[in-house]
Amino acid sequence: MxxxxxxxxxxxxxxxxxxxxxxxxxxxxxxxxxxxxxxxxxxxxxxxxxxxxxxxxxxEPRAPANVPEPVPSPSESGIGNGRASFYGNELAGNRTASGEIFDPKRLTAAHRTLPLGSRVRVTNARNGKSVIVRINDRGPFHGNRVIDISTAAARTIGLIRSGTGRVNLALLVS
Incomplete structure (x- = not known):
């Protein structure tokens, strides 16, 4: 029971x-x-x-509507504008066209025609922020983009969230 x-x-x-x-x-x-x-x-x-x-x-924070077009200094030569994208961690460790290992934390970029080792000022047209990058790779080979920048460079000029953005390019003359 x-x-x-x-x-x-x-x-x-x-x-x-x-x-x-x-x-x-x-x-x-x-x-x-x-x-x-x-x-x-x-x-x-x-x-x-x-x-x-x-x-x-x-x-992304927007720049005031009256952000002036960047004026290249005498040591810079304006080479145009267009869309930029960034390439990141998925390519880390791969060899670039210059032979060096890609590191997304360095201020580097890929351009179709500029000589490897060239230094370029990339200015975000939306917010006016700029960064100087060294060309160490070839590209971009998709869409109508003029330059691919590293993650560190994209973070510096505010392109991380959008992934792409309109930029102005100026070649630094040594």
């Missing part, structure tokens, strides 16, 4: 545990479902949109 009472109590506890787990699951599912139906709405420009719809390029 005592064994029967013990088994009965254990069965009751098991059933209560299963019921409690089911109730908690239903409450959690209802809370998650409610969250999906009402995304956080924020004001973007002239209208409203959910946070998920915000373009990444809008997350």
């Amino acid at each position: 005592r064994v029967f009472l013990t088994l009965r109590t254990q069965r009751q506890m098991l059933i209560l545990g299963i019921v409690a787990l089911a109730v908690i699951s239903i409450i959690l599912a209802a809370a998650l479902f409610h969250d999906r139906e009402t995304p956080e709405i924020v004001k973007l420009g002239k209208g409203l949109a959910s946070v998920d719809a915000q373009p990444v390029r809008d997350l």
